[in-house]
Amino acid sequence: MKRIIIAAVLSIAAISGAQAASIVGLNNTGLNSAGTAVGAGGAADGSYKLTAVTGNDGLSTGVPTITYDNQWPINPWLANSGTSKWITPTASQSQTLDAWSAGSYTYSLSFDLTGYNAASAAFTGRLAADNSVVIKLNNQTISNASGFTDWTSFSANSGFVSGVNTLDFVVSNWAQNGGNPTGLRVEFASSNVAAVPEPETYAMMLAGFALLGVVARRRKAA
Incomplete structure (x- = not known):
């Protein structure tokens, strides 16, 4: 015995x-440079990178900006919270963009699964965008959504790779010649991956x- x-x-x-652990690096939008707490309006988002901008002359790639809570377009956008905030491609969150043709803004988030079993990885979350968004995991589309007044759920349980993975949120801003800002808001609900x-x-x-x-x-x- x-x-x-x-x-x-x-x-x-x-x-x-x-045993399974949470995936490190899946951060909500609006975090500070340490990626641990919701950042202040006007600060740079510490987790996301603006890796592509098309259809809008004068804007370049770089680090997106965290929005202020009580400045337009917050309301009608979903109100910022202590969990996440909207991020925008410019320091001026209300800037009119894409007057005559739609613009595209790719926000990228990377996380490293080195030392973990990539086949066991999974996550769930929700997001909102002005105006629409395609979500890609390692260049493969996993979901899409539109709208900034309510949440849309998204998830993945396959398509992960050993080493560095990249989530791209490709936001399309529909043309409008005035009062036309754009932004992205992401919150992760759960994630898990088993160690090797x-x-x-x-x-x-x-x-x-x-x-x-x-x-x-x-x-x-x-």
Whole structure:
């Protein structure tokens, strides 16, 4: 009996070494440079990068700006909260953009799964955009949405890779010659990924299973 208990403990200890963890780097929009708390309006978002801008002369790629809570277009946009805030491509959140043709703004978020089993990764979240957005994981479309007065859910449980992964939120701003800002808001609800067991973990698992086998054979022979 003692050997069975020892074997079980060894196996459980080995398996627990590969338990699921949250995915580090899946940050909501509007965080500070440390990625730990909602940032102040007018500050740079510390997690997202503006990696592509098309259809709007004069705007360049870089770091998006966190919006102020009580400045237009907050209301009619979903109000900022202590969980997330809207981010915009310009320091002036109310700036009119894309007067005569639609513009495209790609906000990118990267996270590293080195040391984890990419096939086990998954996440869920919700977002809003002015006006519409296509969500891509490692260049593969996983969802799309439109609207800035309500949330749309999105998720992924496949398409992850070992190492650095990239989520792209490609926002389209429909043409309008006045009062035409654009922005993105993202909140992650859950995420998980299993760690890849270390070599010593495999050894512990094998030792546990081997001991269980020995005990089982002896019990059968008796």
